[in-house]
Amino acid sequence: MSDTNKMAVAESVSDRRFGEPIMEMKNITMRFGGVIAIQDISFDILQGEIRAIIGPNGAGKSSMLNVINGFYHPQEGEIWFGGEKRSPMKPYQIAYQGIARTFQNIALFKGMSTLDNIMTGRFTHMKTNIFSQVLWRGAAEKEEHENREIVEKVIDFLEIQSIRKTEVGKLPYGLQKRVELGRALAAEPKLLLLDEPMAGMNVEEKEDMSRFILDVNDEFGTTVALIEHDMGVVMDIADRVVVMDYGKKIGDDTPENILKNQAVIDAYLGVAND
């Protein structure tokens, strides 16, 4: 990002006020057989903030997201969402709670179009029963159109109108990532989890993606937790950062302070060559 942009973002970041913690991870330990992927990690995510999770490969970041999502059930620890302790749930139930996610390796429905993929994001908001669906005209059609309107807004927001009807399997990587973001946004989530949303992108695409994430957070107040390797992006858009290394938490602070954290520098950042 250019210097003037950087300053504008920095100002808005320090101005922001955040609410109560929307999610609290308390003493989470996750083991796979003999391997300890996450060791006694606690951190929180405040309502309305953008929280980055960083760390070297294999640190357990994706596993952490999987725990938040409900794919993995930690052997120890508690997860609190919206002020309440969460009992062990299946991933699809967690979706109904208002958590949406993107994946490192793009988990789009390759056989469907962009529009249909993003429509699937509205799944938890659609309620017509099967008999109405069989008839189509009436309740089912109405609900479909209502949700279509919302999806179209997401499509406008992400500027992907031209690929609306294209089968996503045929889209280039960068656009697929955008569609996946669209699907997560369509769910109108309380918490948005992004697993390396900038992976494999060039500078322009990263700027676009950063802009979308900031806009989502700004306009809709969506809380965002993202795993990211690009420290420049993290500095620009994150409010607070959690640093993981070998399954342990080695840093939990604002981006500026994290840069000065010796443990983090040793494990991950290294020294800058200027």
Next chain:
Amino acid sequence: MFYREAGDFKTSYKSDQQTFPLKLDKILFWLTMAIAAFVIPFFLNEYWEKAIFLPFFIYALAAIGLNILTGYCGQVSLGTGGFMAVGAYASFKLMTGFPAMDMFLVIMIAGLVTAGVGVLFGLPSLRIKGFYLAVATLASQFFLVWLFNKWEWTYNYSATGQINSPERDFLGIVVTGAYTKPWATYLFCLGFLFLFAWIARNLVRGRIGRSWMAIRDMDIAAEIIGVNPLVAKMSAFAISSFFVGVAGALYFSVWLGAAEPTEAFSIDQSFDVLFMIIIGGLGSILGSLIGAAFIVLLPVLFKNVFVGLLGIPTDIAEFSQIILVGALIVFFLIKEPHGIVAYWRTLKGKLRLWPFPY
């Protein structure tokens, strides 16, 4: 030039989501339906009824059913024959147990019974996937055929083990038994196909259809967006089996008139229907119809042209047929996994632009 869509803008979501977005498509469809419903019945003779139309309607129904399960929801099933048997035997018990019941009700209830059985045999899909599931469905195929051979109650303790369709009617018109009029059975089956194709269309374009396709494409991601895999898969099994059961009931009661499990509902049936949806197009209702037409008409073609016209011995014709179908399966899987329907869509795409090349 004719098949144009320039200037044909959709101004509402409703018009964007129509089944036939192009006006010409719509006109052609209703014209075909009009001919099918109002013209053909007058010229129908028994050969065309029994050898061409009835099998086409019935297999098209079964193909749509299997496509819902395999094409849309990605659960491969080799048990279609067995489920058709369930529909057939259910209709038999209903016809003999409740002689006054209207055939429409008989068929629908038979479908419902099959849906229940389908859910039962579909439960393994919650743990097993891919071709492991395909092999598991073989269990249902072989078990069901065995069941209808051994469990005497299902064939009313008849000495021959065969079930025969007694004469029953639909709104007063005889549609089963030996004394049916071709137009009656024709319209009865056509009606079912039209109704069920419409239902299928509505289901696949809405929420439940999307949940099926999500499971098919990536079931882990489907869970993330809130799809309960149990509900999605069981609904696919239930609805698919309903269709297949209805097809099986019509197959026995209206078309064949008599049936015996090992021959009429064998694993060859299961393969036939699977081939229909592979050749016609997975995940497409039109594809199911095309595939059914193909597999039903091929033997007729072979018989009339190869044997009748060219005098080739019947067994050679039969072997050649087997080779052709197998080769086509391999061909379509290699060249066009979306089946004939994909070629149709490409053709339409070219027609839209004609006479321009792109």
Next chain:
Amino acid sequence: MFFLVDPFFYEIVISGLLAGVMYALVALGFVLIFKASGIFNFAQGVLALFAALTLVGFQTGQIPFAHLLSVFGLHATHWGAGFPTVIALLFSLLVMIGLAWLIVQIVLKPLVNQEGIILFMATIGLAYVLEGVGDLMWGANVKMLDVGLPEGPSEFILDTTDMFIDKLEISAAVVAIVLVTVLTLFSAYTKMGRALRAVADDHQAALSVGISLETIWWIVWSVSGIVALVAGVMWGAKSGVQFSLSLIALKALPVLMLGGFTSIPGAIVGGLMIGLGEKLFEFYVGPMIGGATENWFAYMLALLFLLFRPQGLFGEKIIERV
């Protein structure tokens, strides 16, 4: 506990185990192909049938496609008395190797990197083609197969233990054990075996280290074809060469589900369990529910197994990564 002293029980057990060995022979071919190409070859049974048909055809001096040629005026069915068994076996071997090459070129190469389910359906198509071609080439009537293996009940065993055990089945067991041993050693200890396992794991990775997929596939399908020939010979000697042979392939599927799709010893264990289970179930439970349970018992057993242990007894655990 009466049944434990009933000699008939042991006869059933042994008969079941021997039947299981026969299943295992067919399952072996499946495992090889699956290990090396990740393909579930539905056509394995038809390959066995085709191999057996070809062998008989060579042995009796049939002219291939005789029936078809008769349409065009050529009215001869045999060109002579046929080849001696050893020569006929050799020729059949060559045919299976040639067939493997054709299959690799026409079916496998174009479908490289497709999902397993697509490949599976392609092998269903292949099965149909081979069945039709086999019928067209050699005729669809039942044929007797005789390769000089000892037949009839073993007098030695009959005299000593009162049990009726067919010498043919014993030969089949011996052959199967030898085959399994050879294949297991081959897969684990030779360079070729390692290459096969690499290919099974990841096509693209194997390609990138210089392994020629085509050659590997050809070798695997040839070996599979030879195994199919052996299976076809054993089954054919037992019950004649006929279409139902290809249905045996369907039976091999439950064998694999029990033993695991990737394990050669698993094929044997799975085969034995299915063979034994079938016979015992039919003997003890069958009469209570009408008999003929062998049609479906294997599948039900496999289904139950799959629910609790989807990878089979010896197979590799399937891990899904997000």
